[in-house]
Amino acid sequence: MEIFAQQIVNGLVLGSIYALVALGYTMVYGILGLINFAHGDITMIGALVSLTFIQLLVAAGVPPAAVLLLAGCGAMLVCAVLGLTIERVAYRPLRRAPRLAPLITAIGVSILLQYSAALIWGKQYIALPAIVEPLQFTVFGAQLTSLQAAIFLLACLIMAGLLWFIKSSRMGRAMRATEQNPDVAGLMGVNTNTVIAFTFLLGSAIGAIAGLMVVLYYGIGHYFMGFMLGLKAFTAAVLGGIGNVGGAVLGGLLLGVIESLAAGYIGDLTGGVLGSNYRDVFAFLVLILVLVLRPSGLLGQHSGDRA
Amino acid sequence: MHKHTVRHITAALIAAALLVACGKETPPPAPKAEAPKAPEIMVVKIGSASPLTGPQAHIGVDIRNGVQLAVEDLNAKGIEIGGNKVKFEMVAEDDEANPTKATTVAQKLVDAKVAAVVGHFNSGASIPASKIYADGGVPQISPSSTSPDYTLKGYKTTFRVVAHDGQQGPTLGRYAVGTLKAKNIAIIDDSTAYGQGLADNFENTVKAMGAKIAAREHTTDKDTDFKAILTKIKGRKPDLIMFGGIDPQAGPMIKQMKELGIKAHFIGGDGMQTPNFIKLAGDASDGAMASIPGLPKDQMPGGKEFLEKYKAKFNQEVELFAPMGYDAVFVFVEAMKRAGSADPAKFLPEISKTDYQGVIGPIAFDDKGDLKNGPITIYKVKDGKWEPLEVVKPEAAPAASAAEKK
Numbered sequence: 225m226e227i228f229a230q231q232i233v234n235g236l237v238l239g240s241i242y243a244l245v246a247l248g249y250t251m252v253y254g255i256l257g258l259i260n261f262a263h264g265d266i267t268m269i270g271a272l273v274s275l276t277f278i279q280l281l282v283a284a285g286v287p288p289a290a291v292l293l294l295a296g297c298g299a300m301l302v303c304a305v306l307g308l309t310i311e312r313v314a315y316r317p318l319r320r321a322p323r324l325a326p327l328i329t330a331i332g333v334s335i336l337l338q339y340s341a342a343l344i345w346g347k348q349y350i351a352l353p354a355i356v357e358p359l360q361f362t363v364f365g366a367q368l369t370s371l372q373a374a375i376f377l378l379a380c381l382i383m384a385g386l387l388w389f390i391k392s393s394r395m396g397r398a399m400r401a402t403e404q405n406p407d408v409a410g411l412m413g414v415n416t417n418t419v420i421a422f423t424f425l426l427g428s429a430i431g432a433i434a435g436l437m438v439v440l441y442y443g444i445g446h447y448f449m450g451f452m453l454g455l456k457a458f459t460a461a462v463l464g465g466i467g468n469v470g471g472a473v474l475g476g477l478l479l480g481v482i483e484s485l486a487a488g489y490i491g492d493l494t495g496g497v498l499g500s501n502y503r504d505v506f507a508f509l510v511l512i513l514v515l516v517l518r519p520s521g522l523l524g525q526h527s528g529d530r531a
Numbered sequence: 532m533h534k535h536t537v538r539h540i541t542a543a544l545i546a547a548a549l550l551v552a553c554g555k556e557t558p559p560p561a562p563k564a565e566a567p568k569a570p571e572i573m574v575v576k577i578g579s580a581s582p583l584t585g586p587q588a589h590i591g592v593d594i595r596n597g598v599q600l601a602v603e604d605l606n607a608k609g610i611e612i613g614g615n616k617v618k619f620e621m622v623a624e625d626d627e628a629n630p631t632k633a634t635t636v637a638q639k640l641v642d643a644k645v646a647a648v649v650g651h652f653n654s655g656a657s658i659p660a661s662k663i664y665a666d667g668g669v670p671q672i673s674p675s676s677t678s679p680d681y682t683l684k685g686y687k688t689t690f691r692v693v694a695h696d697g698q699q700g701p702t703l704g705r706y707a708v709g710t711l712k713a714k715n716i717a718i719i720d721d722s723t724a725y726g727q728g729l730a731d732n733f734e735n736t737v738k739a740m741g742a743k744i745a746a747r748e749h750t751t752d753k754d755t756d757f758k759a760i761l762t763k764i765k766g767r768k769p770d771l772i773m774f775g776g777i778d779p780q781a782g783p784m785i786k787q788m789k790e791l792g793i794k795a796h797f798i799g800g801d802g803m804q805t806p807n808f809i810k811l812a813g814d815a816s817d818g819a820m821a822s823i824p825g826l827p828k829d830q831m832p833g834g835k836e837f838l839e840k841y842k843a844k845f846n847q848e849v850e851l852f853a854p855m856g857y858d859a860v861f862v863f864v865e866a867m868k869r870a871g872s873a874d875p876a877k878f879l880p881e882i883s884k885t886d887y888q889g890v891i892g893p894i895a896f897d898d899k900g901d902l903k904n905g906p907i908t909i910y911k912v913k914d915g916k917w918e919p920l921e922v923v924k925p926e927a928a929p930a931a932s933a934a935e936k937k
Contacts, residue, residue, distance in 0.1 A: 351807070444811055452753065
């Protein structure tokens, strides 16, 4: 029971990071019908920028709380600008092009970001300097650190805030209008270019926060770290129903928990034939099952007319 | 125009003259022409191949210095082989730690008719080069390459004076069960040839010694999230966790282990015995153990004397493999003395029969050319530094603790 509770905790924390990254995929897909494959690497940039900030600020003797705040803001700023630039340079000129073209540019941007990061930060693993020793506490027999709790709570807060923003604010309404039909939204006085740019800005900034969380949680950064994270988050978005913000949250948390449980129990359930290294296989297997039974994902509604 | 041509010809002539002059500075090749003079002085060339430029240059130069020191010591002693006085010469080449360059360098050494080669540093360089030495019939001793594959090609010319990775797993296993008294052991590997091989060797040994395998888990060499695996392992309550892999995984792994409140020992191979591991794991690295082939340099039987001699000659400390390079030359020369010839075809069979007491300890080879009973040192992280803890002979019981000797 203890172990089961621990696996659920592991899964929820991992899943909340997936969910934050998945938001970026799903928002862009909802509005543009584009899979922004560079989003995982924007998260990576966010992670490495915050890592650099933390290194510099810790060396300068800034108090821990300020270090985290400044690192988070710095990473968000850099990623927001990066997201805007990518949209303007790589996607906007191709908005009326066949669907395959922006997909290819997205992959191109992803590779460009990876190797730029390799040039700037080098190809070695970068270690996080010690900031604060997280507190340990026990919940239902599971070990939980204050960092894990903070990651989970902050992720929930961001997700709830985003849902509220899209539902209630003026910009959120414009986003929903653009999602339904960009041309008609334009006729109704919505500046779709601004809305799309804002979507990229928002998704990238949230990705930066996820990057900071990864760095704090694992204490390590690497120019290739965005690849697998992006793939998992994309899977989470599809699992929940791509284009649906609530679906991304559900998909992310679900994927995290499935992975943890798979790694923990798959070996015993298969009598040792499949080991914990098959956890990714298991995660993708669940994805295939969901897509076969519910092609638009768990909460997906719009993707039917998009596809 | 005409003037220019003249100038060019003059320049060319001067250059040619300089070249000739330079050429004269190096001693003439084997003075066989002066045969009537007795006793005859025979020149024997020993090759040294290691990275002399690039990021690993400091280690490569260290090996070359070891070879140079050996050659000078031998010449000072005055060695006779088959009744002839011998003068040794070193031919040092730079393989840039690059497998392709290594083969070029190897061919160059074979063409220069060296009697034997000490090298290369990297397994990735030693392995492709070994074919060229085998084809050329030139014996090769690597001072440092630890990949098991190096001696598995079946070449008679391939030797090494360092324990290989296949010996590390069993040694770690004996240490875990014999010294640390582990009874319930969890094993994780990173699914690479190195990591899985190390973990398999370890598993076989600890099983044979009667320990229980609590769990055998796999991750990848890209992953950083081990919480799920470690949670499962925690449920099995192991007293020791062994990881076959390298530092980018080992660092976060021990960190997450401590976060989950697992109190077991953490032990691994030379892939995690790095300063980077400590950087990545931070305070969590304290108490982690890892092995590395060879003795700590100040504990080698001839270590103290060698370190002083080296310092006096090169005005710097021994990095790592200079003693191995030094001993390798002596292994060759002892074989030449026994065979009474510096012809590789004649003294090669004698190398396999080597029984030599070197700076690094006793040197003997098994039928593959691997060092017999190569020692392996276990290190432990203490106050943010790797410190030698104990030296383990692969086949023997754990030797006296290193800490006691100090």
